[in-house]
């Protein structure tokens with residue numbers, strides 16, 4: 001019989017393989033942690049071990065001050081940062097850190113990634129912000145993450161001249177944010193080689209974010225229907241619904257899809 005802690009160790013261990021799979025880390029860089037729901041505990045990888053060697057049994061259990069509660073190995077050198085986020089963001093269930101190349105390049109020049117493509121509106125709902133430069137070893141990085149993301153929709157922050165930290169409702173969501181952060185960092189960088197890049201209008205960003213966060217994928221039928229409601233409402237508000245055309249008569253619609 002596996003316990004919730006055993007399952008979290010297995011999940012956090014498996015998610016480290018996703019960092020390799022998506023090209024987000026080199027050698028032993030980066031790390032993933034997960035909060036054990038309903039507890040003051042987190043699970044994080046051991047420091048400096050090859051991703052190929054990681055096993056669920058090696059995952060380290062720490063309290064939210066970063067103190068090791070279970071495990072023989074030393075915890076990730078970013079444990080203090082992860083723990084600080086969990087202490088100050090009770091809504092966060094997972095934290096990820098990577099040095100993914102395109103996003104880390106944006107952090108190296110200290111420039112936020114502008115919300116210039118719909119995929120950024122979907123996942124980030126805004127630009128991806130830059131946090132302060134902070135040396136590893138105390139709460140500085142954690143403080144920079146929390147301060148930068150405070151009141152911000154983005155689940156990702158580019159810590160200046162260091163790399164990416166992402167947060168999520170659970171560890172898997174934080175890994176997804178790290179994957180999407182690198183994807184859009186690359187795309188927007190490439191776009192800038194082709195020509196000027198402009199930020200999407202905020203109202204479009206808001207609509208993209210709302211749809212993606214609440215309707216995209218296998219959303220419950222009522223949410224999916226509600227997402228269509230505004231268009232239907234506009235149609236019915238704009239003109240009385242056309243009488244059903246006689247079966248044999250063709251119906252011509254205008255450019256907006258309304259009956260001509």
Ligand SMILES: O=C(CO)[C@@H](O)[C@H](O)COP(=O)(O)O
Nearest residue numbers: 028029030031047048076077
């Ligand atoms: O950024 C750093 C070191 O500067 C760390 O995040 C390493 O990238 C991963 O450290 P461990 O998790 O293996 O301790």
